[in-house]
Amino acid sequence: MSQPITNYQPIMNYQHQSDIDSIKRLPAGKVVCIGRNYAAHAKELGNPVPKQPVIFIKPSTSLCHWNEKVYIPAGLGECHHEVELAILIKERLTNLDETDDVVSAIAGVSLALDLTLRDLQQTLKSQGHPWEMAKAFDGACPVANWVELPSAKWLEQAEFSLSINGELRQSTTAQLMLWPVIELIRYISQTFTLQPGDMVLTGTPEGVAALQPGDKLQASLSDLLTITSKVESYGG
Incomplete structure (x- = not known):
């Protein structure tokens, strides 16, 4: 279960996809993720509701396109779906305070999956180790x-959802975030400088569960995006 996943072909040529040329020209940077930003999700995994944002990073090699197929690794235990509102950064942001403008630095918005090897994550947590092996593997961020x-x-009221095989699994509004998007970006900038092409994943709502090969996914972001895809496995 602890073997790293490498040479995953769908990520080899990742570039931001968009109808907006300026977005397509941005590099693929790091992915700064917020854990437990929805109280109900923290509780469903038996975690305490945090008193400040929980931050972790996925590298650029975790990025892949969420197109017709979502790939999950075989033989490494359960791989859970975590759908999230994603924010793409277009300007350098560092050590912001509450008066600094954030909105003008946002290139675009989208949906992403924070794929999580849940069995491995629980093992790592029980040993007091970081989560990266469960969260940052190649292809872990469609x-x-x-x-x-x-x-x-819109950032304060965005709605998004994920259905699996026609059953609604995750659905929420940004109004339920413990920390709103603008506040999160300012907070992150005080720890990590955000560069053009970096992404922020703003947290997942309750309803996470294991994906299975053959599952059919449908996700939507307000009236901006609808994605349909099918799960396939690789490796094993």
Whole structure:
């Protein structure tokens, strides 16, 4: 279960996909993720509701396109879906305070899957080790096409959902986030400098569960995006 996953072909040529040329020109950077940003999700995994944002990073090699297929590794235990609102950064952001503008630095918004090897994560947590092997493997972050941010207000009320085989599994609104998007980006910038092409995953709602080969996924982001795909496994 602890073997790393390498040479996963779908990630080899990742570039941000969008109808917006300026987005397509951005490099693929790091993915800064927020854990437990929805109280109900923290509780469903038996985790305490945090008093400050929980931050971890997926490398650029975890990125792949969320197209017709979602690939999960075989033989490494359960791989859970975690659908999240994704934010793409287009300007360098560092050590922001509450007066600094964040909205003008957002290139676009999308949906992403924070694929998680749950059995491995639980083992690592029980040993007091970091989660990266369960969260940052090649192909662990499928991303849909990027679209333009409708408005700053939209970030406070965005809705997104994920259905598996026609059954609604995850559904939420940004209003239920413990820390709103703008506040998160400012907070992250005080620890990690965000560079053009970096992404922020803003947390997943309750309803996470294991994916199985053959599962049919449908996800939506407000009225901006709809994604349909099928799960396949590799390796093993």
